[in-house]
């Protein structure tokens with residue numbers, strides 16, 4: 002196949018992936034709406050029977066209270082699976098059809114997502130094959146964006162069962178669809194060869210780590226965002242599909258705990274090694290590096306916050322979202338606003354401008 | 366540190382002393398301050414502050430990163446500059462307030478780690494804690510009733526809990542207390558200590574290292590010897606001394622670039638290779654092919670190829686026929702296709718000083734009557750063009766140091782070749798006469814140059830060791846689950862009541878599955894035995 006064919010294939014695969022993600026999103030929304038009607042029924046039932054132990058009464062506002070709560074429930078001997086639907090009260094009458102519909106569309110959504118992820122991967126590979134010589138598909142913002150959103154979607158599918166991420170479907174899919182659309186509409190660039198400095202296996206390692214961590218942090222950020230919403234609106238029927246605060250906190254932590262070492266490796270080990278090979282010093286206080294460092298420090302702050310009394314729960318979730326904001330700012334903002342960055346993948350490399358003064362020496 | 370510590374404020378203890386306000390003595394105050402500084406909350410706030418403090422350095426151009434840009438910024442913002450200067454915003458990463466934050470963070474780190482190392486050392490030797498009285502009050506617990514003897518159940522539990530450390534006396538005779546995941550805290554301590562290694566190594570490198578750049582012409586007659594005076598720009602660390610310069614020299618025999626002729630990158634180059642001959646100290650001459658991402662290391666010094674360009678050989682004769690300027694003149698690339706800008710100054714020309722500034726087109730073509738540069742490959746030079754604006758008069762060299770890449774035309778007058786054209790356009794080998802018998806300028810040849818960066822960052826191996834250790838420690842501290850498991854079995858109403866409970870102190874673990882798994886195994890063992898019987 003010619004390079005051109007590969008390029009066309011890549012574009013078609015991205016379009017296909019986008020469409021299938023969108024269908025998956027629709028299915029997820031159908032499932033979500035089933036939950037919505039169930040939650041509304043539960044609320045109605047609760048109003049009918051004010052003395053009943055409605056779900057929302059139990060919902061704690063802070064994770065600390067969740068722990069005591071779990072203690073009580075296990076003391077009672079009944080373990081509450083945090084991902085099971087909220088108890089619908091005494092009179093929650095949901096038709097079996099709704100129940101069935103939710104399960105069906107949930108499974109359909111997952112299946113479609115998996116198909117879309119495969120298309121997405123094919124698009125990335127084709128993109129790399131389209132370049133001469135063949136290369137990793139992250140030569141510019143477009144490629145980095147489609148790679149990053151791939152990691153978000155793929156991580157969601159991979160962790161679906163382990164972390165019980167079914168509730169996340171509309172969030173992840175909505176995010177992926179929007180980002181892919183932006184990438185295609187606003188960032189698309191034709192395939193071009195990598196500049197010389199980017200042609201290094203350390204860079205490949207560095208960028209793989211950066212992309213995986215970015216995807217992970219994004220997924221973790223979604224969980225933190227859900228935590229904050231659920232914490233603020235414990236009774237919202239719209240959030241009925243979202244698990245309990247304690248479960249959200251744990252899911253968020255586990256994803257962040259995975260992404261943080263990957264980020265550490267990418268930004269503080271492989272990045273500097275590559276920078277040393279390419280620029281001659283391992284840390285240059287280049288804006289991109291500075292923001293990578295800021296992100297790292299903020300996420301370190303998140304891990305600390307989770308272990309600090311008075312910070313765990315809500316404040317920790319806020320810190321995680323600040324971390325995510327710095328991460329995205331680094332990717333988007335620095336490329337557009339900073340001209341001193343040596344990270345040249347957003348724009349053609351600036352010529353080396355040398356200042357040479359007639360008065361010699363190390364006076365500067 | 367990322368495991369919970371008790372975060373008691375000062376009030377907890379102080380309130381109990383009945384004392385009038387202001388009577389807190391110096392020692393207590395110091396202890397209070399120390400406890401505050403080494404608390405988890407302070408570490409967290411310092412971390413967030415550090416992140417915040419790093420921000421301005423990425424928005425304001427930094428002297429240490431791009432001094433040229435910093436100077437341009439200063440020139441463009443005259444009101445803000447003095448304020449920024451006062452705040453150290455052009456040197457954020459060496460500013461006192463930035464240092465204050467990370468030093469506090471380091472002190473807090475040390476103050477946090479040392480006591481925890483001691484605690485850890487004791488914990489390593491200690492037994493798992495005694496079994497709590499009410500296991501069912503723990504977050505994750507389960508009970509079941511069996512007909513086995515309590516001793517049998519406990520023996521089975523001991524077997525199941527392989528990999529755990531089991532309390533010797535059991536606390537009491539009716540239970541097993543087990544603990545594992547001690548390495549988590551070790552990982553945590555290693556991670557935090559490694560950060561100190563990294564910081565120290567980094568500081569060492571910035572204090573004793575340097576980074577310099579030089580443009581070296583390709584050819585036998587040129588070259589570089591590692592002395593301060595040879596550098597074009599030089600950024601030493603504050604404790605650097607010129608004796609730290611390694612003794613070496615090199616010449617560039619040849620330079621090759623591979624030019625792309627098709628595709629979106631057409632006209633630009635890839636695959637740069639610079640053939641060096643170098644001598645280090647008293648040793649023999651050696652050869653090395655310097656490439657991007659493929660530096661040469663001599664002693665502790667690293668030599669990198671950063672950029673390349675052309676140096677047209679230009680000769681200026683003055684009105685008296687004397688050579689007022691001659692030689693390869695370094696032109697700086699303005700774009701990827703090596704359209705380059707350069708300056709010629711002939712201050713000793715008579716009767717007047719002569720200067721030129723202009724562009725080198727390595728491969729010139731014409732679009733809409735305007736000259737454009739088509740590609741960076743100069744080939745045999747037959748399409749190269751030098752387009753120079755001429756100036757006569759005072760080049761203002763007395764006013765102080767000038768960049769060799771800029772011409773001060775404030776006191777000079779433009780001179781044109783004739784009434785129509787403004788610039789002297791020269792093909793390779795051509796000579797143009799200057800007006801009014803002022804002399805001539807000729808474009809004799811083209812040479813190549815390489816921009817080479819030479820740097821020394823002592824301690825970089827330590828920094829790498831530090832981050833690598835930090836990562837290993839981090840993995841341990843994030844993924845090893847510290848876990849305590851208890852099993853109690855006692856006779857109740859003629860049968861055996863078994864209680865199982867688990868506790869994960871890291872807050873991330875899923876102890877419920879540990880309990881269910883253990884219960885399943887314990888009961889499964891029994892069912893198996895029953896079948897055997």
Ligand code: HEM
Pocket residue numbers: 139140141145195198199204207208211267268269272273275276279280283284285289290291292293294296328331332343344345346
């Ligand atoms: C937010 C953090 C970071 C992200 C998302 C990131 C991502 C990337 C990406 C996508 C590229 C371009 C690869 C290509 O175009 O093929 C790149 C290049 C590079 N990265 Fe990073 N990186 C980050 C932090 C760092 C850090 C901390 C360093 C440490 C020195 C570093 C060093 C480099 C270097 C030297 C390049 C090549 C730049 C060039 O000349 O174009 N990066 N990075």
